[in-house]
Amino acid sequence: MAAENRDRAGARPSRLLPGLTGLLRGELSRWLGRRGLVHFVLWSAFVQGLLVWNTLGDDTNPMRDWRGFDTLIHLWWIFLPLAAIALSQNAIIEERHNDTAPWVLSKPVSRSAFVMAKILGDLIGLFVFAILLQGVAAYVWLPKVDPAQGLPFVRPEFVRFVAVIGIETLILAFFIVLSVMLSTVFRRRGPVAAIGLVLWLVTWQAPGRVIKDFTFGGLITGELEGPGFKALTEYLVFEQPLDPVSSVFGTAVLVVALTAAATLIFRREQF
Amino acid sequence: MAAPALEIHDLNKSFGRNEVLHSIDLTVPQGSICGFLGPNGAGKSTTMKIVMGLLRPSGGRALVFGRDVHRDGVGARAQVGYLPQHTRFHPYRNCREVLSYVAHLYPGRRPASELRELIDEKLDAVGLADKANRRAGALSGGEAQRLGLAQALIAEPALLILDEPAASLDPHGRQQVLGLLDGLRGHTTVFYSTHILEDVQRVSDIVAILANGRVAALGPIEDLLEAPTGxxxxxxxxxxxxxxxxxxxxxxxxxxxxxxxxxxxxxxxxxxxxxxxxxxxxxxxxxxxxxxxxxxxxxxxxxxxxxxxxxxxxxxx
Missing domain, CATH: 3.30.70 (Alpha-Beta Plaits)
Incomplete structure (x- = not known):
């Protein structure tokens, strides 16, 4: 037994983000239980139901110009940030409030791994259930619908579709990382959710060129031809170039910077 | 010569102007059972939290099997099973899932069948075999304490650090814990705090007494008891x-x-x-x-x- 103890003690933790695999396994197990199933069923019913309703529309349907893949894109634009804020605002605050954070951190895990597991857990869960599965379902069945009027339901180019999913995931990542970073700073959920929601609204209004051109806000309100259509719709449905591309890189840089800030702040916390 | 299981050198800790630990020195040899005593507020939990990397020391250092808990915290904690004073678990996990979660946080992967057996063994050892599928959030205080012990033991660590392991237990549970600690003698080092002196006298080899943030006594229990009373x-x-x-x-x-x-x-x-x-x-x-x-x-x-x-x-x- 003594020898076994020593052998086990001799097993070295991984050098890069030690403990991440175990922590992430724990985070993802929540998605595979009832929680994940409920989210998936509700979101699927909402998204796919709305797509079906739109395809059945006629001239009197107020959303007739929004049907098809552009509807899917708009739903993602609107609801993914809200889902990210709702889920991730509590990530660290809940662990701190329930006193489970010090318990987990007393194991051979690094604080950076703890933060990364929170981010990746929500990102992977939402990506799979809210983006990937919904996107694949729409990609399969939407082109089979006869587009009696409105937009063409032709199947978009695969690479463009993947790129759109990637950009949606990047935006999702931004709001998750923002919420997790804020939850390392604040002790209550209110300010975390409020700041996230304000920023979400700001990106809709895109009041400044900086937000517009160098973050995803530019994709939302890209000044493109044709009222009512957004940059990603233009890119996906009408095969226009993605403009401005700088917004994708800008958002990616923000995601990295906010992740670094979250880990640095959390590493200083005492329990 | 093998490094001691736990060494603490000149350890200090202040919270603002409140100095909680004053230059603590402490050595726990491998294989021993060390009772850590002291009045409330003496700094026992603070010392343990510093060793577990939950608090930063204001000065000095702590080593677990020669590894500095500040510089190589993950490496040091890989050899430690820790029971905090107030045991809390994710309420949505059942007892079995809690132990599986903790086991996966330690390095060294075990086959699933071996892990299942180990979880059953630890649940049985702490008297929770019949509550394996009960949610942690639905456990009583004593049951949560038992689960806390099981999770500290699940990785079969070389050093156990237990902050008042028998605090919320009934007499039967307390006896079970003492028996469990006694069974670890020789192959696992145990460093535990308690206020139950009778328990310390029964199972400990070494006693450290902390008072006013200082180590007021440290040594084999026989040495403390040998002094003439007059x-x-x-x-x-x-x-x-x-x-x-x-x-x-x-x-x-x-x-x-x-x-x-x-x-x-x-x-x-x-x-x-x-x-x-x-x-x-x-x-x-x-x-x-x-x-x-x-x-x-x-x-x-x-x-x-x-x-x-x-x-x-x-x-x-």
């Missing part, structure tokens, strides 16, 4: 008042305290001259025919005596 114990029955007055009048008796036990009295007699007392006290008591001496011997020192003496001396100093 007193004698007398159990006496019958008409004892005259005998007591007679004894108190002796010049070599410094004090006599009395405790009534039914129809008998238990005296603790402190003396100034132990040799004279050994020679004269018993004949003096036996000469009084109105009472019977039931018990007569040098007073035995208990851990409680030693603890109170150390803590009071520390406060006085």
């Amino acid at each position: 007193g004698w114990t007398v159990r006496i029955a019958g008409q004892v008042a005259a005998a007591r007055e007679h004894l108190e009048a002796q010049p070599w008796v410094s004090s006599l305290t009395t405790r009534v036990r039914g129809d008998q009295e238990l005296w603790t007699v402190d003396v100034t001259d132990d040799g004279t007392a050994a020679e004269l006290m018993l004949p003096l008591l036996l000469s009084d025919e109105s009472c019977d001496v039931m018990e007569f011997h040098r007073a035995e020192r208990t851990l409680e005596d030693a603890y109170l003496e150390v803590v009071e001396a520390s406060h006085g100093g």
